[in-house]
Amino acid sequence: MSAARPASRTPRKPTPWIRHGIVAAVVLVLAAGGVYAYRKREAAVESGAFRTVPVERGDIRVAISSTGTLSAISTVTVGSQVSGQVTDVLVDYNDPVKKGQVIAHIDPKTYEAQIAQGNAQIASARASLSQAQATLLNAELDYQRKADLGARQLVARSDVDLAKAALDQARAQVNAAQASIRQQSASTLTTQVNLDRTVIRSPVDGVVLTRSIEPGQTVAASLQAPELFTIAEDLAKMKIELAVDEADIGQVRTGQNVSFTVDAFPDRQFRGTVEQVRLSATTTSNVVTYPVVVTVDNSDGTLLPGLTVNAEIEVSRRDDVLKVSNAALRYKPADEGDAAANATPQAGGPRGGSGVIDDLARTASTLKLNADQQAAFDTAAEAIRARQAARQAQAAQQGGGNRLFGGGGGGGRGGPPGMVVMGGSGAGNMQAQMRQRMAERLKEDFATFRATLDDAQKKQWDAALSAQLTAKRAPLYRLVDGKAQRVMVRIGASDGTSTEISGGDLKPGDAVVTGERAKE
Structure with missing residues (x-):
């Protein structure tokens, strides 16, 4: 009798609810992964693929x-015009002195002896003068006598001539004696001046900084x-x-x-x-x-x-200007083309010329305008803003770039209104032409206002207008919805850390890009 053969088992098929559970679990896992990836991507955007700094309002101080x-404002060196031995030094370092105060003495004996000698010579010259005057008086009397006798033919004509010559000689001797007195007096006066110079006096009010002599020292002024x-x-x-x-x-x-x-x-x-x-x-x-x-x-x-x-x-x-870190001005995106595409002005985007008007309004506020002058400025400014708004609306409808004062479009590179940003050798000429057109238009727009200013106000206004037109411009990248949007701004003073900016519709608190974070 053969062994009984075990019956084979038929495998159980999974029930439908198990299959549906597995599918649901897979869907949930995939959904969770998608949500996690989405949130991670959004977090990456929000946390910043870029490093940013805020635009601030504050003061810029530029220093060299x-x-x-x-x-000291004036430092005087006191010297000696005469030679001799120093007998007294009356001041020391740091001593305050007054103008005319005696501060040192030089031995005066040499000059005193010369003065005594000169006085004696003057006395001798005066004695010689007295003698010459007596001789002159005698010669005058002798000549008068002989002249009278000669007129009556009682003396020879030669005797009269000799008396006349003697008279002239006597007069010459008197003049010589007087000249000798003057000479000796002048010589004595010179010696007296040198004697006075032996007393050293302070020429100014001040403080003694240095003293180079000691009592007993000999100075030589040769x-x-x-x-x-x-x-x-x-x-x-x-x-x-x-x-x-x-x-x-x-x-x-x-x-x-x-x-x-x-x-x-x-x-x-x-x-x-x-x-x-x-x-x-x-x-x-x-x-x-x-x-x-x-x-x-x-x-x-x-x-x-x-x-x-x-x-x-x-x-x-x-004071009280918009400023941004210099790092933001140095930033250039890795893909300049994509960033440039984002620079197309949007509604409320770069205002370009409005920044010029705002800067000029700040300048006007410093001119101390009267009511009529302020009204003239406001009228011109509002007319410019209205014209800009109309052209921006027209450009938006046509999908084109913004324009300023009838200038060229913003261009594909996202330049400021009224300015074409381009490369090549023609860029400088094009920008110069734009500035010239802007200058002419601004002068025309504000001509009525300028006519109301006085000379000092006109000078300040013209300088401010020229500064606005020649101001340098540079791109900044503002962070908008996680993307770097290129805007052009005018740059002003810089203190090495921050730089003044205007235009570009930037306001305090706006985030501007300084760099890109490394990808994980």
């Missing part, structure tokens, strides 16, 4: 650094006056001579503020004013510098002559 030495003292006149006012590099000297003007420090007082900052920009250049190791004189108030006597100064000349100051 230089070094120099403190000294070729040049020996230096005995150095006196600083009025240390309450001092000066600094700064050496300013030729690259910076064009920005320095009389009246600019200067702040400086000295090593003797490291925790204190002092202030001065540019008094003079000298034209005498100095060349040292092929470096050309110009001396700039700065006056300093030293009423408290803190500063000392000879101190080394580290100074900053404030050549420009802009």
